[in-house]
Amino acid sequence: MTMVNSGAMYRAVTWEVLRRGINPSATGEVIALLSEVDWGCLVRDGQTVMQVGDVEPTMKQLKADEVNGAVSLIAAIPEVRELLVQKQREFLTKGDLVMEGRDIGTVVFPDTPYKVFVTASEEVRRQRRAAEGAEDAVEERDKLDSQRKASPLRVAEGAVVVDSSELAIDEVVAQVKDELIQLGWKE
Secondary structure (H helix, E strand, O other): OEEEEHHHHHHHHHHHHHHOOOOOOOHHHHHHHHHHOOEEEEEEOOEEEEEEOOEOOOHHHHOOHHHHHHHHHHHOOHHHHHHHHHHHHHHHHHOOEEEEOOOHHHHHOOOOOOOEEEEOOHHHHHHHHHHOOOOOOHHHHHHHHHHOOOOOOOOOOOOEEEEOOOOOHHHHHHHHHHHHHHOOOOO
16 A cells, blocks of 8 residues: 655645745746656655655655745645646556545545545644644644635545544554444455
């Protein structure tokens, strides 16, 4: 089974925009960059790895504060979303997958019967991001992502909502697995 972190894809585009010195608000320059770079999504050891041209940015680079601060601007550009949604859908050709992201159940795979929306309080999410070494304006990013015109953040119709605020990761996995089994998923 392949695990796809769709957010890393948006972060990779943002990372390249910043690396090239492009202002994330310069939509035309960002759109032009999309056709200049080969955006690869590789699978290695069941995990996706982003390839930007011939460079594979690390998760540390993709989670850098400057990327955190700009990723919602880049993710709001419809042409960026169109490119990355196409790449996300291509993962179906690689077999079974689990994909996480803010629009997977609403836009990327709206017809899947297996939709789970995992959430946590803003404070818990902020603490978790800090434990990863990142300062993140969680509520501001949620607001921007919820209000964008292209693929806004929202709970998909028919999705099971799991609040992970008081749960350890193994408890979240167990609860999600139980919910998926109730929806008819077979291991």
